[in-house]
Amino acid sequence: MKVIVGIPSYNNAGTISFVVKQAAEGLKKYFGGGIIVNADGGSTDGTREVVLNTKVPDGVKIYSFVYRWPIPGKGSAIKEIMEFALKRNADVIVFVDSDLRSITPEWIYRFAKPIGESYDFVAPLYVRHKWDGTITNNIAYPMTASLYGKDVRQPIGGDFGISRKLVEIYLEDEEIWKTHVARFGVDIFLTTTAIARGFKIIQTSLGMKIHDPKDPAASLGPMFNQVVGTLFMLMKKYENIWKNVRTIKPVPTFGELEKGEPEPVKVTLRLLEIKARELFVKHKPVLKKALNEETFKGIVKALETFEFEDKLWSHVLYDSAVAYKNGILSEAKPLVPLYFAKTADFIKKTMNMSTLEAEKLVEERAKVFLEEKDYLLERW
Structure with missing residues (x-):
C-alpha cells in the first residue's frame, strides 16, 4: 500500500x-x-x-x-x-x-x-x-x-x-x-x-x-x-x-477509545459576551430578515442572559440555512455574534464539568437537532 x-x-x-x-x-x-x-x-x-x-x-x-x-x-x-x-x-x-x-x-x-x-x-x-x-x-x-x-x-x-x-x-x-x-x-x-x-x-x-x-x-x-x-x-x-x-x-x-483530561484551553468569556452584543447590533437588520420571527425574539432574549438553549440554536442554524439557500444571507458572517453567544452559554454551563461530562451535552445537542429537523423541512 x-x-x-x-x-x-x-x-x-x-x-x-x-x-x-x-x-x-x-x-x-x-x-x-x-x-x-x-x-x-x-x-x-x-x-x-x-x-x-x-x-x-x-x-x-x-x-x-x-x-x-x-x-x-x-x-x-x-x-x-x-x-x-x-x-x-x-x-x-x-x-x-x-x-x-x-x-x-x-x-x-x-x-x-x-x-x-x-x-x-x-x-x-x-x-x-x-x-x-x-x-x-x-x-x-x-x-x-x-x-x-x-x-x-x-x-x-x-x-x-x-x-x-x-x-x-x-x-x-x-x-x-x-x-x-x-x-x-x-x-x-x-x-x-x-x-x-x-x-x-x-x-x-x-x-x-x-x-x-x-x-x-x-x-x-x-x-x-x-x-x-x-x-x-x-x-x-x-x-x-x-x-x-x-x-x-x-x-x-x-482502535480502542481513550479517556482522560486534556490540557486546558483558554477562552475569554467576557470578551465573547461583549463581542456577541456588539456584533449583533451590526448584523441585526440582516438577521431580522433571515430568521423566523419567533427565532429572532428568542435570540434577543438570549443575548440579555446568555442562556441559549439547543432547540433555539437549531432553529437559528436551520433558519439561516434556508436564508442562505434563498439568497437572503450571502455569507455566514452575520451569525458570528450568535455563535459567540452560544459558545458563552456552553462555557458557563460546563465551567465545573470534566471534559467527559461536557461531552454528554454535545451528544444531546445532536439529538435535539435531529428532533427539530421537521422544522427545517417545513421551511426549506
Missing part, C-alpha cells in the same frame, strides 16, 4: 518539524517508507526550510512546495497535495495539521490501515478539551449528524485518511475549489462529500489532541464564516440526500 502524508502549512516553523518526524517514523515502521509532502501558503518564517532539513529514516522522501492555486488557504494546499498524490499513484493520503503536538507514529497507521480494509474515509476521533473545537461542538457536529445521519464526532478535525477513489471525487469539479472550500471550508467539504456520496467511512481513535488552539472570541471569525458557508452550500447540493434522513447511526471506530 503506497501511503503519502500531506501537511498543509503557513508560518508553522515552530511545530512542523515534530509533525514531519512523527509522520516519517510512522511511514517507516508500518509501511516500510513513503512520501511526506508539504504544501505551503508562502510562509515567511522558514517553514519550508524546516521541513526539508528535518532528518527522516531511509525510505521516506520529503517534498515541499508553495501551492499555486490562487486562493490562499488550507483547502488550496490540500487540493494540490491530492493532485501530487494522484500523479504518484498513492493508494492512501493521510492529512495531518502542521501545529500538532500530540501526533505519534501510530497516527499514520491508524489513518492508513482502515483504507487497506476497504474504507474510503477515515475521520479522527480524539479527546479534546471541553472548550477546544467550539465550531465543531456547536455547529459542524450536530448539523452533520442530524442532516446526514452519521455520528462523525469530528467532521472538521483537520486530520484525515482518504482513499485514492475518493480523492478523484474531490477533484472532479474544479469550481468547488473557487469557494470557501479553498480556505477553512475544506474539512467540512471532505467529510460531507464522503458521507453524501455513499463512501465507506470509519473513525480512528487517536487519544488526546494537543495543538495550538484558538480563543474563539479572538480569532475564529473568518474560520466560522468559511466553515458554515460551506456547510450551507453543501446543504443545497445534497438536499435530496439529507431530506430523507430520520436517524443518527453510529460510525465504526478503529
Whole structure:
C-alpha cells in the first residue's frame, strides 16, 4: 500500500518539524517508507526550510512546495497535495495539521490501515478539551449528524485518511475549489462529500489532541464564516440526500477509545459576551430578515442572559440555512455574534464539568437537532 502524508502549512516553523518526524517514523515502521509532502501558503518564517532539513529514516522522501492555486488557504494546499498524490499513484493520503503536538507514529497507521480494509474515509476521533473545537461542538457536529445521519464526532478535525477513489471525487469539479472550500471550508467539504456520496467511512481513535488552539472570541471569525458557508452550500447540493434522513447511526471506530483530561484551553468569556452584543447590533437588520420571527425574539432574549438553549440554536442554524439557500444571507458572517453567544452559554454551563461530562451535552445537542429537523423541512 503506497501511503503519502500531506501537511498543509503557513508560518508553522515552530511545530512542523515534530509533525514531519512523527509522520516519517510512522511511514517507516508500518509501511516500510513513503512520501511526506508539504504544501505551503508562502510562509515567511522558514517553514519550508524546516521541513526539508528535518532528518527522516531511509525510505521516506520529503517534498515541499508553495501551492499555486490562487486562493490562499488550507483547502488550496490540500487540493494540490491530492493532485501530487494522484500523479504518484498513492493508494492512501493521510492529512495531518502542521501545529500538532500530540501526533505519534501510530497516527499514520491508524489513518492508513482502515483504507487497506476497504474504507474510503477515515475521520479522527480524539479527546479534546471541553472548550477546544467550539465550531465543531456547536455547529459542524450536530448539523452533520442530524442532516446526514452519521455520528462523525469530528467532521472538521483537520486530520484525515482518504482513499485514492475518493480523492478523484474531490477533484472532479474544479469550481468547488473557487469557494470557501479553498480556505477553512475544506474539512467540512471532505467529510460531507464522503458521507453524501455513499463512501465507506470509519473513525480512528487517536487519544488526546494537543495543538495550538484558538480563543474563539479572538480569532475564529473568518474560520466560522468559511466553515458554515460551506456547510450551507453543501446543504443545497445534497438536499435530496439529507431530506430523507430520520436517524443518527453510529460510525465504526478503529482502535480502542481513550479517556482522560486534556490540557486546558483558554477562552475569554467576557470578551465573547461583549463581542456577541456588539456584533449583533451590526448584523441585526440582516438577521431580522433571515430568521423566523419567533427565532429572532428568542435570540434577543438570549443575548440579555446568555442562556441559549439547543432547540433555539437549531432553529437559528436551520433558519439561516434556508436564508442562505434563498439568497437572503450571502455569507455566514452575520451569525458570528450568535455563535459567540452560544459558545458563552456552553462555557458557563460546563465551567465545573470534566471534559467527559461536557461531552454528554454535545451528544444531546445532536439529538435535539435531529428532533427539530421537521422544522427545517417545513421551511426549506
